[in-house]
Amino acid sequence: MNGLQSITKTTLMGPGPSCVHPEVYKALAMPTIGHLDPRFINIMDEIKVMLRQVMGTKNEITLPMSGTGSAGMEAAFVNLVERGDKVLVLVNGVFGKRMAEVARRLGADVEECEFTWGTPVDPDRAAEKIREKKWQIVAIVHAETSTGVRNPVELIGPMVRESGALYIVDAVTSLGGIPVEVDAIGADLCYSGTQKCLSCPPGLAPLTIGERAIAKLKNRQTKVPNWYLDLSMIMDYWQGAKRAYHHTAPINMLYGLHAALSVLLDEGLPKAYERHRRMHEQLVKGLTSIGLELPVAEAYRLPMLNAVTVPEGVDEGAVRKALLETYDIEIGAGLGPLAGKIWRIGLMGYTAQEANVERVVRALQEILKR
Amino acid sequence: MNGLQSITKTTLMGPGPSCVHPEVYKALAMPTIGHLDPRFINIMDEIKVMLRQVMGTKNEITLPMSGTGSAGMEAAFVNLVERGDKVLVLVNGVFGKRMAEVARRLGADVEECEFTWGTPVDPDRAAEKIREKKWQIVAIVHAETSTGVRNPVELIGPMVRESGALYIVDAVTSLGGIPVEVDAIGADLCYSGTQKCLSCPPGLAPLTIGERAIAKLKNRQTKVPNWYLDLSMIMDYWQGAKRAYHHTAPINMLYGLHAALSVLLDEGLPKAYERHRRMHEQLVKGLTSIGLELPVAEAYRLPMLNAVTVPEGVDEGAVRKALLETYDIEIGAGLGPLAGKIWRIGLMGYTAQEANVERVVRALQEILKR
Numbered sequence: 001m002n003g004l005q006s007i008t009k010t011t012l013m014g015p016g017p018s019c020v021h022p023e024v025y026k027a028l029a030m031p032t033i034g035h036l037d038p039r040f041i042n043i044m045d046e047i048k049v050m051l052r053q054v055m056g057t058k059n060e061i062t063l064p065m066s067g068t069g070s071a072g073m074e075a076a077f078v079n080l081v082e083r084g085d086k087v088l089v090l091v092n093g094v095f096g097k098r099m100a101e102v103a104r105r106l107g108a109d110v111e112e113c114e115f116t117w118g119t120p121v122d123p124d125r126a127a128e129k130i131r132e133k134k135w136q137i138v139a140i141v142h143a144e145t146s147t148g149v150r151n152p153v154e155l156i157g158p159m160v161r162e163s164g165a166l167y168i169v170d171a172v173t174s175l176g177g178i179p180v181e182v183d184a185i186g187a188d189l190c191y192s193g194t195q196k197c198l199s200c201p202p203g204l205a206p207l208t209i210g211e212r213a214i215a216k217l218k219n220r221q222t223k224v225p226n227w228y229l230d231l232s233m234i235m236d237y238w239q240g241a242k243r244a245y246h247h248t249a250p251i252n253m254l255y256g257l258h259a260a261l262s263v264l265l266d267e268g269l270p271k272a273y274e275r276h277r278r279m280h281e282q283l284v285k286g287l288t289s290i291g292l293e294l295p296v297a298e299a300y301r302l303p304m305l306n307a308v309t310v311p312e313g314v315d316e317g318a319v320r321k322a323l324l325e326t327y328d329i330e331i332g333a334g335l336g337p338l339a340g341k342i343w344r345i346g347l348m349g350y351t352a353q354e355a356n357v358e359r360v361v362r363a364l365q366e367i368l369k370r
Numbered sequence: 371m372n373g374l375q376s377i378t379k380t381t382l383m384g385p386g387p388s389c390v391h392p393e394v395y396k397a398l399a400m401p402t403i404g405h406l407d408p409r410f411i412n413i414m415d416e417i418k419v420m421l422r423q424v425m426g427t428k429n430e431i432t433l434p435m436s437g438t439g440s441a442g443m444e445a446a447f448v449n450l451v452e453r454g455d456k457v458l459v460l461v462n463g464v465f466g467k468r469m470a471e472v473a474r475r476l477g478a479d480v481e482e483c484e485f486t487w488g489t490p491v492d493p494d495r496a497a498e499k500i501r502e503k504k505w506q507i508v509a510i511v512h513a514e515t516s517t518g519v520r521n522p523v524e525l526i527g528p529m530v531r532e533s534g535a536l537y538i539v540d541a542v543t544s545l546g547g548i549p550v551e552v553d554a555i556g557a558d559l560c561y562s563g564t565q566k567c568l569s570c571p572p573g574l575a576p577l578t579i580g581e582r583a584i585a586k587l588k589n590r591q592t593k594v595p596n597w598y599l600d601l602s603m604i605m606d607y608w609q610g611a612k613r614a615y616h617h618t619a620p621i622n623m624l625y626g627l628h629a630a631l632s633v634l635l636d637e638g639l640p641k642a643y644e645r646h647r648r649m650h651e652q653l654v655k656g657l658t659s660i661g662l663e664l665p666v667a668e669a670y671r672l673p674m675l676n677a678v679t680v681p682e683g684v685d686e687g688a689v690r691k692a693l694l695e696t697y698d699i700e701i702g703a704g705l706g707p708l709a710g711k712i713w714r715i716g717l718m719g720y721t722a723q724e725a726n727v728e729r730v731v732r733a734l735q736e737i738l739k740r
Binding site (some may be wrong): 006007008012014016020025026028029031035037039042049066068072078098099104107108193195201203224225226227229245246247248249251255256258259262304330336 | 395622629
């Protein structure tokens with residue numbers, strides 16, 4: 001079977017995966033060692049230290065779960081939800097909807113407070129809803145990948161804290177591209193993915209859990225109904241002197257994440273955020289110059305995920321196909337109700353470079369004027 | 371952080387991860403492309419074709435789950451168990467115990483039928499137990515990694531079929547090292563891991579599900595209480611014309627699995643099994659020649675996982691430490707009640723080579739005579 005021979009370097013400007021840093025590729029191919037090898041334990045410890053910096057937290061339990069970003073979401077809810085818990089999800093896109101669905105399947109009593117897709121969660125309406133009843137959990141997506149909207153997680157956090165609920169924040173797309181200050185915003189559990197602004201392939205879900213959430217986990221009436229993602233056991237493998245075996249860690253993916261975090265911290269978080277912002281501004285300028293429009297209001301646009309309105313009469317799929325086949329550039333389609341209406345242009349991690357911005361604008365210009 | 375610099379080529383002769391084939395390392399570092407890219411869809415299709423061959427099945431739904439082998443176990447039970455289902459687990463080691471625990475957490479009414487660890491599941495006692503009541507699911511581990519015992523899955527299969535229950539088989543350690551004939555043994559769901567006899571790093575769980583199990587899945591009273599591992603959605607991403615996005619696939623790990631399956635099928639399954647058998651015989655001969663004993667009766671020994679009795683008065687941890695530090699060889703310790711009593715020497719996949727067998731025997735001899 002020769003499918004691997006078809007792989008060529010592709011500029012990944014969709015909603016993730018993003019372009020992978022060369023150091024990460026190198027790390028992925030390093031020799032596999034054992035998951036209980038002292039050298040590997042040391043690599044795990046370094047990953048924890050670096051993840052804490054990137055996630056803006058002092059939480060001891062800050063580690064990558066062995067699955068993609070969606071496994072992070074699953075882990076967040078399955079560890080903290082008990083049957084019948086009242087869960088409020090502030091929804092303004094596909095990934096907020098997914099949070100609600102994940103929680104519902106676990107037997108939570110879920111309410112979705114929905115905001116117009118393409119606009120941010122409104123803090124005033126959210127405040128009202130949060131005060132409405134005694135919620136056990138309030139959840140929100142920081143960077144809604146389906147619409148390109150940044151939600152005001154820093155405004156919602158204090159309200160949730162005051163209410164006594166636990167606060168779950170999805171930082172899959174935001175982490176590494178805009179500040180994710182877990183402790184400052186008061187998130188009790190926050191998860192992400194490796195394939196966005198961390199410039200690493202998909203496969204791991206960085207996650208951090210604070211003391212209040214750990215207390216709930218430890219005082220559960222029933223065991224976590226998911227052995228694989230049970231944080232109370234996973235933390236025994238990731239901390240302490242004993243390092244009790246739970247499941248075999250995805251060694252080489254963890255090498256990749258280690259390298260990705262090193263690259264990000266070597267650049268420096270403020271510089272990385274600034275680079276994402278500059279590339280976003282350059283992209284907006286370029287797209288506008290060729291007559292394309294961005295549907296999201298300027299103040300709430302994500303730098304790393306840009307929704308672009310498909311012009312009237314344009315076959316959006318044909319444009320993406322031409323981009324991929326002729327220019328080796330991948331951009332994303334709209335999801336759910338936005339399918340056919342928007343493109344999603346990602347500027348995530350290693351993708352966020354001037355040359356890539358120039359190329360995608362030029363390519364779109366050439367294709368659209370045909 | 372320089373933890374990655376400590377990594378050196380290590381001969382992995384424990385219970386997994388095993389040595390990774392050079393072609394697999396190369397594949398891991400190939401450029402990441404999108405999870406909806408037509409070239410990637412083609413790679414997925416090829417993986418399915420190859421996995422069917424390796425697993426001995428015609429099941430259309432034969433695919434890798436996005437997690438390690440334990441995620442395969444979780445997926446097996448979470449998709450097929452509904453609350454209150456009667457589940458019988460035939461237990462003779464840590465991984466049978468784990469199956470029971472996974473099912474219990476999902477609300478199943480679980481009974482463990484336990485057999486002495488280090489001996490195989492006895493088909494007669496199993497038959498009695500299977501006939502005892504109306505089970506919805508009967509589960510067994512093919513190759514019990516904690517003891518090195520091969521269970522007679524081919525004898526249990528027809529009994530389970532006759533009883534009307536679904537038959538779940540754990541082939542984490544067996545796949546690629548001894549025949550795993552899913553269709554022939556009548557398994558309704560079988561899962562494995564990449565880090566054993568497939569010579570690939572940990573991170574994926576090959577899984578196959580047959581028509582009877584799919585029927586149960588489709589007729590569930592409640593949705594699968596695990597969005598991430600819900601096979602009814604995952605199969606829509608892995609088959610058909612539409613390829614509906616579910617979660618972002620772990621692209622580079624899938625490159626690795628593709629390469630690993632190609633290597634295995636290029637060698638040929640019968641040859642690979644024969645190689646595992648020969649290396650096992652050579653190892654037994656070598657160990658016996660230096661006075662070491664294997665606790666498992668010859669007829670039920672796994673070629674790829676060899677339990678070795680720790681001689682009286684020997685500090686088993688010190689021996690493993692010396693092996694790793696002086697000889698760059700990793701072997702495994704005993705798990706659970708066997709901790710301190712046995713070593714586990716793996717001959718899995720690319721590890722199963724004459725030079726490795728010779729090295730580990732010589733190294734053990736040198737260390738033990740100190």
